[in-house]
Amino acid sequence: MSVQYPQSPLDGPSGILSGNLLKQRWIAATLRSRLFPGVLQWATLLVFVIIIWQLVLGPSSAHANLGTALTWVLWWPLIPIIFLAMGRFWCAICPFATISDFVQQFVGNHRPVPEFLKKYGIWIIDAMFILITWSDHVFGIVESPWGSGMLLLLLTTGVIVSGAFFQRRMWCRYLCFLGGMAGNYARTGMLALRAVPEICKTCKSGAACFNGTATSAPCPLFEFPRQMDSNANCNLCANCIKSCPNGSITLTLRAPTQELWFVRVPKFSEAFLAVVIMGIVFVQNITMLEVWQGMLGQLETWVGTTNYAVTFTISFLVAMAIPVALLGGTAWFAGKFNGESLAKNFARFGYALIPLDVAGHVAHNLFHLFAEGKAVWYTFVAFLGFVQPEGSAALLSPQTIQVLQYGLIVLGTAGSIYAAYRIGRSTYGTQKLVHSLVPYALLLLLLGVANVGLFMLPMAHRV
Amino acid sequence: MTEPPSPVASESLPPSPTRLRLLWLGLATVALLAVVGVVWVVGRQDVTRSQPAATHSEADAHEADAHEVEATTGDKHAGDHQPASTEHGAGNAHGGAAEDSIAEEHGAVEEHAHAEVESSAHTGEEAAHGESGGHGSEAAPVSAQTKQVVLSGVAGINLLVVLAAAFVRRQNPPRLPKYLQPQKQGSKP
Numbered sequence: 001m002s003v004q005y006p007q008s009p010l011d012g013p014s015g016i017l018s019g020n021l022l023k024q025r026w027i028a029a030t031l032r033s034r035l036f037p038g039v040l041q042w043a044t045l046l047v048f049v050i051i052i053w054q055l056v057l058g059p060s061s062a063h064a065n066l067g068t069a070l071t072w073v074l075w076w077p078l079i080p081i082i083f084l085a086m087g088r089f090w091c092a093i094c095p096f097a098t099i100s101d102f103v104q105q106f107v108g109n110h111r112p113v114p115e116f117l118k119k120y121g122i123w124i125i126d127a128m129f130i131l132i133t134w135s136d137h138v139f140g141i142v143e144s145p146w147g148s149g150m151l152l153l154l155l156t157t158g159v160i161v162s163g164a165f166f167q168r169r170m171w172c173r174y175l176c177f178l179g180g181m182a183g184n185y186a187r188t189g190m191l192a193l194r195a196v197p198e199i200c201k202t203c204k205s206g207a208a209c210f211n212g213t214a215t216s217a218p219c220p221l222f223e224f225p226r227q228m229d230s231n232a233n234c235n236l237c238a239n240c241i242k243s244c245p246n247g248s249i250t251l252t253l254r255a256p257t258q259e260l261w262f263v264r265v266p267k268f269s270e271a272f273l274a275v276v277i278m279g280i281v282f283v284q285n286i287t288m289l290e291v292w293q294g295m296l297g298q299l300e301t302w303v304g305t306t307n308y309a310v311t312f313t314i315s316f317l318v319a320m321a322i323p324v325a326l327l328g329g330t331a332w333f334a335g336k337f338n339g340e341s342l343a344k345n346f347a348r349f350g351y352a353l354i355p356l357d358v359a360g361h362v363a364h365n366l367f368h369l370f371a372e373g374k375a376v377w378y379t380f381v382a383f384l385g386f387v388q389p390e391g392s393a394a395l396l397s398p399q400t401i402q403v404l405q406y407g408l409i410v411l412g413t414a415g416s417i418y419a420a421y422r423i424g425r426s427t428y429g430t431q432k433l434v435h436s437l438v439p440y441a442l443l444l445l446l447l448g449v450a451n452v453g454l455f456m457l458p459m460a461h462r463v
Numbered sequence: 464m465t466e467p468p469s470p471v472a473s474e475s476l477p478p479s480p481t482r483l484r485l486l487w488l489g490l491a492t493v494a495l496l497a498v499v500g501v502v503w504v505v506g507r508q509d510v511t512r513s514q515p516a517a518t519h520s521e522a523d524a525h526e527a528d529a530h531e532v533e534a535t536t537g538d539k540h541a542g543d544h545q546p547a548s549t550e551h552g553a554g555n556a557h558g559g560a561a562e563d564s565i566a567e568e569h570g571a572v573e574e575h576a577h578a579e580v581e582s583s584a585h586t587g588e589e590a591a592h593g594e595s596g597g598h599g600s601e602a603a604p605v606s607a608q609t610k611q612v613v614l615s616g617v618a619g620i621n622l623l624v625v626l627a628a629a630f631v632r633r634q635n636p637p638r639l640p641k642y643l644q645p646q647k648q649g650s651k652p
Contacts, residue, residue, distance in 0.1 A: 056614065060604050107490070107629040110637040146605045153617050160621050164628030217642050 021191075021251040022241065031238040031251075040093040041101075048095035048152075054383065055149030064388060065145040066379040071152075072142050073372045077365030079178075080185055080358050084256060087189030088182045091235035097172055097220070099156060100163030109165045113222070117174040122269040125180030126276055132177055133280050134316055137287060138309050169220040173233060183232035184274055185358050187259045187351070188415075192252050193234050193241075195225035199248035209240035209249070216242040225249060231259060232270075257415045260351045261422035268343055271350020275327050278353055278447065279320035281360040285454040286319060287312075323447070327353070330443045337435035338428055348427060349440050352420035356444060359412020360451050363405040370396040370404075398458075405455040413448030417441050490629055497618055 022028045030036055047070070054067030062068040082090050091097060104110070117124070132141075132151070141147035155176075162171035172179045195209065205213075209225045212218030219225070221233045225240050225248070241249045286292055299311045331345035338345070373395040382388035396404075420440040424433045 056610065103625065103628070105643060107625055107632055108637070109628055109632050109635070110639065146610070150613070153614075157617065157621055157624070161624050164624055165631070212640050212642050214641050214644070218640055 019252065021253065022249065027251070028241075031241050037092045037237055041095075041098045044093050045095045045098045050383075052149060052152055055145045055152065058145060058383075060145060062143050062145055063375070064379060064382060066376075066383040068142075068145050068148060069372075069376045069379040071148060073368050074376050077362070077369035079182075080361045080365070083182055083185035084188055084190070084358055084362075086191050086236065087186040087193075087231040088179075088233075088235040089191075091172055091179060091182055091221075092237040094172070094178075096155060096159045096176070097169055100159045100169055100171055101220075103160050103163035104168075107164055110167050111165050113166060113170050113174060117170070121174030122180060122267070122273065124175060125177050126269070126273050128175070128177040129180060129273070129276060129280065130320065133283060134313065137283070137312050137316070168218065168222060172235075173221045180273055181277060184270065184277065184354055185361075186231040186234075187263075188257045188355055188358055189231050189259075190253055190256050191236065192231060192254050192259070193225070193236055194228060194250055194252070195240075195244070195248045196250060197226060199246050200226040203246055203248070205243075205245050208243040208245060212239065213243045218243075229262075229264060257355050257419050260354055260419040262426055263348075263351050263423070266344075266347040266351060268347040268350075271327075271347045271353075272324070274350050274353040274357055275323045276320065277357045278323040278360065281357065281364055282323065282450075282454070283316055283319045285360075285364055285451075286315075289454065289457045291457060323353075326443055326446070330439045334436050334439045337439075338432045349420055349423060352416050352423055352440060352444065353447075355415030355419055356409075356412040356447055356451070359408045359415070363408040363412075363451070363455060366404055366408070367401055370394065370401045371398065402455060406452055409448055409451045409455065412451075413444055416444045416448075420444060490625065497622065 022031070051067040051070050054065055055071075058067055059065045079090060135151075136142055139147055141151050158175065159171050162169075162175065176182075203226075207224065207226075210219055210223075217239050219239055220237060221235060223233050225244075228234060236251075241251075286295075295315070296311055299315060300306050303311060303314065305311070327346060327350060328342065331349065332342045334340075334349070335342055335345050340348070372393045374391075374393040378389050378393065417440075421433075421437055424436045424440075428436055
């Protein structure tokens with residue numbers, strides 16, 4: 001029996017670019033289908049199994065390994081672009097989430113999320129992100145198929161523990177490092193799912209969107225659409241669209257980064273993650289540059305050891321600390337003019353870094369995607385049992401890639417400065433706006449120039 | 464995040480003993496198959512993959528597959544793109560790659576790397592050193608035995624977690640979300 005979904009009384013224009021996308025029949029039918037997003041989930045799980053298989057049992061050279069190519073040349077570069085276009089949709093079809101759901105369905109204990117995770121989960125995500133990046137460099141995870149496989153299996157174990165004992169997708173919401181990054185990046189996303197408060201006020205379903213119904217699962221990320229004002233924890237799984245009996249859910253297009261302009265309650269931890277990601281992108285860029293060897297040699301002389309773990313850890317800490325210190329200093333300086341504390345300034349304007357984060361991340365990985373993209377095909381051919389083709393793995397020339405990278409950084413810097421402007425305007429009005437904005441605009445410009453400078457230097461390959 | 468005021472108003476329905484037994488039986492069977500499968504597969508890999516490693520240890524790379532040799536002597540990028548390898552004399556290829564654009568030279572460098580396969584194991588180790596200074600160290604090749612132990616361990620841990628969860632669930636049946644509760648007969652979906 002087909003379920004009849006009521007139309008929202010707050011029907012706006014029904015065009016694709018304006019108004020509620022759920023007014024488009026095919027979109028609504030797709031999202032309300034029982035097959036959505038299950039079909040995509042199982043498809044990504046199948047690819048995930050192949051990736052794991054290749055990573056742990058396939059060729060030991062990253063150059064010849066399909067798992068490495070699919071993970072680090074294709075998926076990792078595409079993921080921030082997906083976040084920008086569709087928010088956290090990847091999280092809805094992520095194989096880890098599917099594994100968690102599967103385990104939960106059969107042996108799940110559905111325990112409530114521990115309070116400390118609700119409180120400090122974001123800091124654990126910050127720490128995990130830093131630890132994984134550090135491990136990648138010290139243990140060579142990306143270059144080593146076995147290392148990459150171990151990382152994925154380790155995460156799988158965490159996911160299984162979470163799914164077996166706790167409610168919903170606790171791992172994805174409170175522990176997944178990619179989920180943390182996704183939450184930040186999704187704020188720039190162009191798709192927004194929200195509920196209409198006027199309709200929700202009259203709801204008598206007992207929060208079906210949050211709790212689920214007999215036929216549809218509850219919100220996997222513990223969001224209550226009625227109160228949702230951010231994309232950070234919405235993965236567009238469409239459960240709430242299916243379960244809402246009042247047709248209150250809307251799906252709209254919006255300008256990229258728009259959400260950053262109106263963060264009602266800025267959180268220091270989320271701003272800190274934005275800065276950490278900036279530091280990580282710097283680390284990733286610097287260590288792939290040819291000048292890195294010279295820098296490392298110099299450092300070895302200073303510290304008196306050639307132990308890479310030691311020298312890299314020092315470089316890593318410095319690279320991570322620079323953006324944090326720069327934003328901290330700017331926040332302190334801006335506080336002189338807008339009268340707010342360093343912490344408040346840091347939290348409020350830290351979100352403005354996110355567009356530049358996304359741009360830097362995409363630009364960095366654009367190199368891997370376009371300079372090594374054919375490796376995906378080459379390794380796939382080898383995976384099928386044919387002779388692996390030889391030749392350049394590049395899809396575009398280095399010059400073209402560089403132009404694209406510069407363009408992205410310029411866009412990201414502009415997006416960040418504009419976000420800082422809007423944050424300042426919505427917080428202080430026009431009175432303190434200029435004095436507050438100028439320090440942050442200068443900082444963002446500096447970070448943008450630093451990014452461009454890094455992309456001007458030759459970079460090493462992943463496969 | 465603010466949770467809604469109305470909690471899930473569902474009742475827990477403990478699974479029937481027959482279902483539980485079937486669940487346990489199914490889980491145990493799947494787990495056993497998984498562990499046996501992993502061990503069998505890794506054991507098979509041991510047979511098929513041990514040959515190139517032995518070849519490398521004897522520094523006789525002629526007969527080995529070029530990629531396997533690259534893997535055992537350090538990531539080829541070390542020899543291709545990292546300055547350190549130039550210093551060690553292993554990377555004429557790198558010199559070229561540094562001067563020209565890396566992406567365009569990738570193919571040519573790769574061929575050169577294949578030619579360099581004939582170089583000694585010592586050279587390869589130096590190349591690996593170059594990589595370790597570049598972007599993390601390419602660890603020594605993982606032996607099939609290590610893989611066997613690690614994979615069996617991971618499978619075992621996951622199995623234990625699942626069995627423990629099933630046991631706890633049996634002892635304390637949780638309040639299931641509505642969509643996981645068994646549908647009453649005659650009720651509409």
